[in-house]
């Protein structure tokens with residue numbers, strides 16, 4: 001809905017030695033018209049114009065130990081840290097449809113308030129005005145599929161491994177092998193943007209020569225996500241460089257360039273933007289701090305991420321499969337009156353051994369499944385690694401048990417022997 005008085009709603013999990021209502025008042029006050037003491041300028045008119053409102057408090061089970069250090073209890077205290085879900089409503093005219101200023105309001109100083117021993121942003125409800133200001137992904141799932149030429153199955157890809165250290169000539173040979181093996185997508189690791197021993201200018205030239213040569217042979221143009229992460233002026237130069245060489249994708253570390261950097265890039269980008277969420281762990285791993293992916297992904301999508309990392313099922317990271325499944329589903333949900341279609345990127349500890357369960361649990365193949373070690377470390381080499389991933393997904397989509405399919409597909413069989421983990 002859009003109107004005279006658009007509002008943003010933000011929902012938090014809080015933990016506090018104070019009464020929940022008192023703690024919610026502190027949050028609402030500090031993030032809008034109030035401060036630690038009443039100031040004369042905070043008139044009724046000012047409050048009517050700009051104060052945040054508490055629109056929901058739901059009490060949860062209290063705890064005896066604080067999740068975070070530094071909370072200061074009231075003088076009279078029963079020793080409990082109360083927990084609850086609090087929803088605040090902010091008039092949007094306090095910050096306008098501006099992601100950087102929205103962040104300062106809904107995810108700013110409130111994390112430091114001494115009234116709290118835990119505070120986590122769970123979700124955000126944004127008005128349509130955000131959708132009008134930020135255009136969101138230009139390619140999304142459809143556009144990426146069109147450019148990569150992949151329909152009816154996931155986009156299967158790899159991360160160049162070793163992540164960092166290959167010379168341009170070593171990279172060239174690897175790309176040649178992967179492209180010849182029929183891989184859909186290759187990406188730089190987040191550790192590898194423009195190392196001085198393999199500057200991006202040389203990398204792009206060599207990689208695109210190999211990709212074009214393979215396309216001439218096979219008719220298939222591999223999508224390569226070049227990591228263009230850098231300072232703001234470098235983003236434009238590097239984007240233009242990739243375009244000039246016929247590249248079809250760029251990648252950025254979203255936290256490194258910031259959401260405003262991403263939105264700026266999206267303003268002129270002619271290519272799908274592959275959003276890598278490294279550093280996200282420090283914003284989310286503590287359950288009593290940071291934010292949920294439900295909130296974060298909306299901001300990334302508005303700012304223009306065509307692809308967004310969600311970890312993966314059975315990955316090498318701490319995140320549970322349930323949480324990954326929630327993230328994939330969240331990316332499909334429209335919000336703020338727009339679709340912002342964004343492709344989930346399942347990456348981290350992936351291999352032919354992870355495909356079957358991934359498909360069974362997600363029930364969709366509208367995703368990118370990307371395996372670094374799972375392709376590079378195939379016992380018969382990267383090309384066999386590519387084929388093993390393709391075979392694993394063929395079997396999964398056809399509903400054929402992977403062990404059955406592996407009887408007639410040697411690459412899959414060898415991959416399962418190598419990468420299957422218990423559990």
Ligand SMILES: O=C(COP(=O)(O)O)[C@H](O)[C@H](O)COP(=O)(O)O
Nearest residue numbers: 159189190347348349350371372373
């Ligand atoms: O950063 C990530 C995930 O994002 P991305 O995969 O895009 O880099 C992982 O650490 C690895 O790189 C995945 O490699 P592997 O498949 O060897 O675990």
Ligand SMILES: [Mg+2]
Nearest residue numbers: 159189190191
């Ligand atoms: Mg990586």
